[in-house]
Amino acid sequence: xxxxxxxxxxxxxxxxxxxxxxxxxxxxxxxxxxxxxxxxxxxxxxxxxxxxxxxxxxxxxxxxxxxxxxxxxxxxxxxxxxxxxxxxxxxxxxxxxxxxxxxxxxxxxxxxxxxxxxxxxxxxxxxxxxxxxxxxxxxxxxxxxxxxxxxxxxxxxxxxx
Ligand SMILES: [Zn+2]
Ligand SMILES: [Zn+2]
Numbered sequence: 001x002x003x004x005x006x007x008x009x010x011x012x013x014x015x016x017x018x019x020x021x022x023x024x025x026x027x028x029x030x031x032x033x034x035x036x037x038x039x040x041x042x043x044x045x046x047x048x049x050x051x052x053x054x055x056x057x058x059x060x061x062x063x064x065x066x067x068x069x070x071x072x073x074x075x076x077x078x079x080x081x082x083x084x085x086x087x088x089x090x091x092x093x094x095x096x097x098x099x100x101x102x103x104x105x106x107x108x109x110x111x112x113x114x115x116x117x118x119x120x121x122x123x124x125x126x127x128x129x130x131x132x133x134x135x136x137x138x139x140x141x142x143x144x145x146x147x148x149x150x151x152x153x154x155x156x157x158x159x160x161x
Pocket of ligand 1: 021022024025026027047048049050051
């Protein structure tokens with residue numbers, strides 16, 4: 001499946017832009033459609049310098065956290081950055097998504113299942129760290145890495161490997 005901008009009932013649950021980049025540059029985050037190889041569409045919300053605010057996986061069935069964790073760990077340095085406790089499940093029903101979504105969902109008869117991976121900034125000693133995404137690997141090859149939070153995107157360990 002080709003990653004795509006969220007359409008239909010997903011549009012309200014997965015808007016094209018997200019909130020401001022938290023603790024980094026305060027620029028609006030943007031939803032990048034990606035394929036994580038874990039079934040279902042997914043989006044990475046990141047600022048222009050690659051700081052990730054959230055990754056959202058969607059499906060008509062509840063995305064499996066263990067499956068998503070494995071898929072993300074294979075794309076993340078270090079893999080231990082991906083922890084089940086940073087995952088949250090949610091269901092979105094028609095009314096909270098607006099009228100067009102309500103109609104589409106009424107046809108399918110099912111809510112949309114979402115799984116959020118949200119990694120808050122953390123510290124290593126005194127140094128502030130964030131999760132970065134590198135989009136140079138294409139939407140199906142998206143990579144993530146933990147790095148010291150600096151204004152410009154630090155080098156991607158996968159690109160330099
Ligand atoms: Zn930022
Ligand atoms: Zn890279």
